Amino acid sequence: MTILITGVAGFVGSQVARALLARGERVVGIDNFSPYYDPVLKFARVKPLRDNKAFTFLEVDIADREPMLTLAEQHPEVDRIIHLAAQPGVRQSVTDPYVYVQTNVMGHLVVLELARRLSRLKHFVYASSSSVYGANSRLPFRAADRVDHPVSVYAATKRSGELMTETYVHLHKLRATGLRYFTVYGPWGRPDMSPYIFAKAIQEGRPIKLYHLGFAKRDFSYVDDIVAGTLAVLDKPAQEPGHRLYNLGAADSEEIVHIIELFEKALGKKAVVELRPGEPGDMLETAADITETRRDFGWTPKVAVEEGIPKFVEWFKAYNGL
Template sequence: MSGPVLVTGAAGFIGHATAHRLLERGETVIGVDIVNDYYDPALKEARLSTFNGRREFSFHRADVSDVEAMAALVRDNGVKRVVHLAAQAGVRYSIENPFAYEKSNLAGHLSMMEACRHAEGFEHLVYASSSSVYGEKPMGGEGFTEDEAAMSPVSLYAATKRSCELMSQAYAKLYGFPQTGLRFFTVYGPWGRPDMAYFSFTNKIMKGEPIEVYGEGKMARDFTYIDDIVDGIIGSLDNPPERGVNRVLNIGDSHPVGLMTMIETLEEAIGHKAEKIMRPMQPGDVTATYADVSKLHALTGYKPKVMLKEGLGRFAEWYRDYYNR
């Protein structure tokens, strides 16, 4: 194995899980995260505490948009592979605080590409994109494919993620280092993000509070369990494209589930019924997401294993343990 792997967003949901998987297979991992307060920093700190005692893991509390700090981290540690997952997440928050997305997503991505292009013998940059780049698309028929134009984002968050893909395209052509952008579909599971619907629903159901169901419950999402997502990330990292190529791949479950079905499955996992308040669609949301993962499967053998009932059951068990409910 060629030196340590740098994982940005290591205190985040997906970054935390990815770093652990890399450690489990004998890699040395350098984690980076600013640990901001977009959601409860205590959860991020708790994730980081799971690395205590792992000598192969080191952590740097830093902002990925800090160009000099990122360049030094890559250069001084002989980093040749980067999994760049740090970003300002959330469709709805991008309407309230747009400049957080400009700094974390655009400046942060450019900072990481600059660090990678100056690294000697650099091998592969894997970075997080999003299914939100596809915009609104009628449900039914085929899933979203990477060959679609993806030029009609309906939120600033989506626009920043598509912009990152285009910047990577330019850098791959200009400087030659291989890159892979992963378009994540809805990721869920233990240690997840509290701003996600399944997480906030669980919190309210367990407190006996009503839940707000947007889009009148008619939305559908391609829910993908965290362990399956990490399979795809590691598989992509291990199979870089040719030099000069920025490859974009869907990573999801490819079995979209209606929002009301998800809620029913969650109620079963928790053991309580939810009082539901139906709300209209919110700005920036899309009706459905549906991943065609045939390219990722052909490259890595990727095939999601954890179905929604099992995955939400595991999440509910973790939630009770973590929050002592």
């Protein structure tokens, strides 16, 4: 059978596709190469996938209804969906909200419409975000916590996706699982995320802006762990139609200043730091409670930041010819 992956040129999507192909699955991948960041990185991620005969690539925007819904006729063999396509970025969602609603709300709706048209579909897995926890103050965040107070448009759109999925499960008897990812990093990571920004700034001797006056903390999750968790969930759909939500994170909130120290060590250079107050939409701290994820899927993260950041830096230097 075949797995459909949306956002297959993305950071997580490309590595999920690679892992599925490596274990002998057939994959249909779609992406629209959004210019939110340099598409050259996206093309580079997809290139080795396209060399595999078990991989089919389609350039499609998930919010474009007609080509998306025709996939049900073109690929009726699809029996699982991993929906990872999204417009990322918390801060930009505050200044340019329209594209977030178009991609993350309308796009999610279209993918759900496709899902209900696939007669062989066994499992619909999609990426949510730790951002949905918003103004919640109790840590670590639990999947069962109320998430009524998002603090960014991005977070609101990801919560909208969760609610729409709940409705489609009720109406169309889908088996769906949402995964709240926590700050994924590692090789092939996005250039708009803090690990890439830190590495580039330190390498070039430019200042790093540390928000929340340097007191911010994040649950940094290594990409290989996230891929393993995503596949563990994919392979274990609920026995009955229903909608489940789980956290995928390292379950260890790291001080940003410690992360920068690890980058300094890996790069052999000191960072120049500028302390800034928090910006609208920023969360001060994130931390995942993964008790239920461990219990239900036997998954646990393995790569600590002390190991993962040097691996990221090794890729960063090779990719940029340093």
